[in-house]
Amino acid sequence: MAHLLADYPTEGIYDESVQADGKPRLASEQLFDYMSKLESKDFKELQKNANTTIAQFGISFTVYSDKGNIDRLWPFDVFPRAIDVKEWSQTSKGLTQRLRALNHFIEDVYNEQKIFKAGIMPLDVITSSKDYRPECVGMKLKHGSWACICGTDLVRGADGVMYVLEDNLRVPSGVSYMLENRAVMKQVMPEVFHDMNIMPVDQYPTNLLSMLRSLSPNDDPIPEVVVLTPGVYNSAYYEHAYLAHEMGAELVEGSDLVVLGDDCVYMRNIDGLKKVDVIYRRIDDAFMDPEVFREDSTLGVPGLMRAWKSGNVAIANAPGCGVADDKVVYAYVPDMIRFYLNEEPLVPNVPTYLCSNPKDRAYVLEHLAELVVKPANESGGYGLLIGPHASEEELETFKGLIQENPRNYIAQPTLNLSTVPTVCDDELDPRHVDLRPFILQGAKTYVTAGGLTRVALRKGSLVVNSSQGGGSKDTWIVKTERSEGEQHAL
Amino acid sequence: MLSKVAERLYWSARYIERVENTARLAKVFSQLMFDLPKAVKLNWYTLVQITSNEVFFDTHYEAKTEKNCMSMLLSDRDNSTSLLSSLWWARENMRTTRDILPREAWVHINELYLMVKENKEDFESRSKRNALLDKIIKGCQSWTGMMTSTMSQNNTYRFIMLGTAIERADMTSRILDVGGFFVSQETVVDDEYPSDSILWANLLKSVSAYFMYRQNVQTEITGQHVVDFLMKDKEFARSVRFCINFVSSVVSKLPNSSELKEELDALVLHIDQDTVYEVGSTALHDYLDELQMALSTVHNKFYEIWFNPKQLAA
Numbered sequence: 001m002a003h004l005l006a007d008y009p010t011e012g013i014y015d016e017s018v019q020a021d022g023k024p025r026l027a028s029e030q031l032f033d034y035m036s037k038l039e040s041k042d043f044k045e046l047q048k049n050a051n052t053t054i055a056q057f058g059i060s061f062t063v064y065s066d067k068g069n070i071d072r073l074w075p076f077d078v079f080p081r082a083i084d085v086k087e088w089s090q091t092s093k094g095l096t097q098r099l100r101a102l103n104h105f106i107e108d109v110y111n112e113q114k115i116f117k118a119g120i121m122p123l124d125v126i127t128s129s130k131d132y133r134p135e136c137v138g139m140k141l142k143h144g145s146w147a148c149i150c151g152t153d154l155v156r157g158a159d160g161v162m163y164v165l166e167d168n169l170r171v172p173s174g175v176s177y178m179l180e181n182r183a184v185m186k187q188v189m190p191e192v193f194h195d196m197n198i199m200p201v202d203q204y205p206t207n208l209l210s211m212l213r214s215l216s217p218n219d220d221p222i223p224e225v226v227v228l229t230p231g232v233y234n235s236a237y238y239e240h241a242y243l244a245h246e247m248g249a250e251l252v253e254g255s256d257l258v259v260l261g262d263d264c265v266y267m268r269n270i271d272g273l274k275k276v277d278v279i280y281r282r283i284d285d286a287f288m289d290p291e292v293f294r295e296d297s298t299l300g301v302p303g304l305m306r307a308w309k310s311g312n313v314a315i316a317n318a319p320g321c322g323v324a325d326d327k328v329v330y331a332y333v334p335d336m337i338r339f340y341l342n343e344e345p346l347v348p349n350v351p352t353y354l355c356s357n358p359k360d361r362a363y364v365l366e367h368l369a370e371l372v373v374k375p376a377n378e379s380g381g382y383g384l385l386i387g388p389h390a391s392e393e394e395l396e397t398f399k400g401l402i403q404e405n406p407r408n409y410i411a412q413p414t415l416n417l418s419t420v421p422t423v424c425d426d427e428l429d430p431r432h433v434d435l436r437p438f439i440l441q442g443a444k445t446y447v448t449a450g451g452l453t454r455v456a457l458r459k460g461s462l463v464v465n466s467s468q469g470g471g472s473k474d475t476w477i478v479k480t481e482r483s484e485g486e487q488h489a490l
Numbered sequence: 491m492l493s494k495v496a497e498r499l500y501w502s503a504r505y506i507e508r509v510e511n512t513a514r515l516a517k518v519f520s521q522l523m524f525d526l527p528k529a530v531k532l533n534w535y536t537l538v539q540i541t542s543n544e545v546f547f548d549t550h551y552e553a554k555t556e557k558n559c560m561s562m563l564l565s566d567r568d569n570s571t572s573l574l575s576s577l578w579w580a581r582e583n584m585r586t587t588r589d590i591l592p593r594e595a596w597v598h599i600n601e602l603y604l605m606v607k608e609n610k611e612d613f614e615s616r617s618k619r620n621a622l623l624d625k626i627i628k629g630c631q632s633w634t635g636m637m638t639s640t641m642s643q644n645n646t647y648r649f650i651m652l653g654t655a656i657e658r659a660d661m662t663s664r665i666l667d668v669g670g671f672f673v674s675q676e677t678v679v680d681d682e683y684p685s686d687s688i689l690w691a692n693l694l695k696s697v698s699a700y701f702m703y704r705q706n707v708q709t710e711i712t713g714q715h716v717v718d719f720l721m722k723d724k725e726f727a728r729s730v731r732f733c734i735n736f737v738s739s740v741v742s743k744l745p746n747s748s749e750l751k752e753e754l755d756a757l758v759l760h761i762d763q764d765t766v767y768e769v770g771s772t773a774l775h776d777y778l779d780e781l782q783m784a785l786s787t788v789h790n791k792f793y794e795i796w797f798n799p800k801q802l803a804a
Contacts, residue, residue: 245590270645
């Protein structure tokens, strides 16, 4: 397939794999060498093998149904996205820096509130946030780890710069798909892994477990770690089971746990009750403890907050850490890095306009048709306005929404997301991607090598969410001789 | 281990064993079709009776044809005890206990389910049906083998073994019932081609017991001997007695199991009684029926002791 890139368009866009002159980028060179030896039919065969492997592994993000009729298999594109190790190590440092600052911030919010007193951020951003939990006031956590697991969404603009689009600090998901994507690729292209120096991702579950263990408030040398899932009906159940399996931790539902009069958490075992030290919870704050939050929640454990506040159990991510997930708070992260760490941010934010700020708001209302407007507290791409694609009517609606509740909206310029070659029928065609690396912070910090690349499978589309027609690719952090600088040294 | 997890493991194994034995049951019926003299009228509805599906069949099907009986037994997803439903339930229980099982255990059953679902039309034609049933039996056996050879012999494994053994004992007794049903409905006696031995030989083959029977019993194949062998043999892996002994030994390693002793002893007594049953008699059928009820009592005890988390919290 020598003509692999013959008609590949690169104009006006940043492509992750192909330079403007049509030649492969450094990290993708060896991949193209391998691919160019393939026939068009081999290419189709690769994609078919990948799909079969996904079905066999049972990799799904299924919406539960009585007869399993709408099992949706994980949509996957076989052409991987490659990033040079040198670039990644910078990004990776920036992500660690960012999470450290965010954790300082959350602890500050619930304790001294220095950042507000110093006038860096207005206090009402917090008091008006729906994820602010007064119940957490006064809590200090081991290692200062509130957001212990963070999934940060990165995008690359046409300028080639990698920006942070948002931080997911509540119950970030997707890491199991990053791991499964790699397992699928090893199955369908084993030769490439032999020939190329691709950084492994498999150690994530081990690091996750050791991070969780490092949070244990109790003396037991082997703390009891459990994964708390809302249950089999949850769309991320696959991931909950996957991670519990890989860590050898129990996968529990709220009804499997009980808090007794000693304010300790126990799980119901075949031979009685066993004390739990660390809970990796995958349910939202609001459903965690009907004694404190939503009374009607049947997913949670009555008394869980009592146990946590007494310091008898660690919860990851900690209750209340969603306060930093707010998109208004996001806008202040660079300032937080300067304030708490006295460092300059290594990975920039996407320029952001806060509608609560009168000057920004005036600009936003004026330029609505060029901007993306996002509600401060939604996830999964819901409630967005994409200015350039919006009708007159939608623009008017959003004008009203913003004026009614400015605190709830931010706006950003529409980014032309970077692309990666993607298998479309007989040829490679560019499709837009983002990237979600996962960052852990306990006694130590850790960043995944790469992350989950999500791809908008429809031509021209910028929507990468799997619930809305997006797919994914394996992400390779590649070390070449040249990226290590050895060739230049000669 | 969580009560809920123990219960799901137990059911995973029960369903896999049920899938295997349902396949065996369907196969023995098809085999008998080829072997028995034309004079013997094969009644497909027996399959429905053996599996206690009369009510479901009578409300969902009209004619008692081979096609209807087989589809009720094998591919009907509305029948919660059909082979395909059992396989779906096995997969579902394993999907929700994947955290505690080797990855291969899940992948294997997932593949088996997808294979059967894609090929379920093959159940409709006799030649293809047998080939598919063979594949299913092998698939279930590889799963059981995989568990035996890759798992620590811990409580996780013990609950899998309990599920397998209880279901196997139950299904062996149901398969024996097939013989009884046949003999009782046979009207034409043919001295030249005695259909009895063909029937019982096929039954033995259906539980892969033919060879072991030959080695151990070393007489001609008669109904009484087959019943004795499949009920009472202490060494054959699919005999009811073997399964019960196995349950006893597994149970003794699990917590709080002393309550079970009484039930299990009663079961052994029931199996050991020396009554000679006339093959095809109502007495034999009743004896097997009582056995199935006793097994269900043991099963209920498992619930009380290990699977019911509400009691444990008290």
